[in-house]
Amino acid sequence: MQHVLTTDRLELRPVAAADLADLLAHWTDPDVRRFLFDGEVLTAERVAGAIADSERDPVCGLWLVRERATGALAGTAGLRPLEDVGVEVTYSLSPPFWGYGYATEAARAVVEHALGPAGLPEVLAEVDEGNTASIAVVERLGMTPFETVPGLLGPMIRYRRIANG
DSSP, X not given: OOOOEEOSSEEEEEOOGGGHHXXXXXXXXXXXXXXXXXXXXXXXXXXXXXXXXXHHOSSSEEEEEEETTTOOEEXXXXXXXXXXXXXXXXXXXXXXXXXXXXXXXXXXXXXXXXXXXXXXXXXXXXXXXXXXXXXXXXXXXXXXXEEEEEETTEEEEEEEEXXXX
């Protein structure tokens, strides 16, 4: 994945091997991973694998989200396969960046890219039933729920947004 995405306040740059330490620190923060990775603490090898996968895939992949004004790493956003159902938007933010609308702004950039230039017919999201902050984000993105499935840590609600919908 090679596309840099920008918003009014954020720059989303595709991850690269040089980002391993930053990404590992971000994804191992207990507050960040509360609703990510089903409670699994990621190893450097697993994060390096995610970076390599992102570098190889022309559509699915991961962006580092930075504030444009400061260059500070706020989090991540990305697209990944969701089982055999479709492509899912993902995002994570570090606690100092919560409450400013950055998750919605970053996820919107990714969804618009996916449904526009990347040519996907729809984008999905899968959210833990208790993750009210992420439910609010996907609803602000215009996504609608279509099913609830069992997850390792409890029910997961699946959402979708259809291109031109």
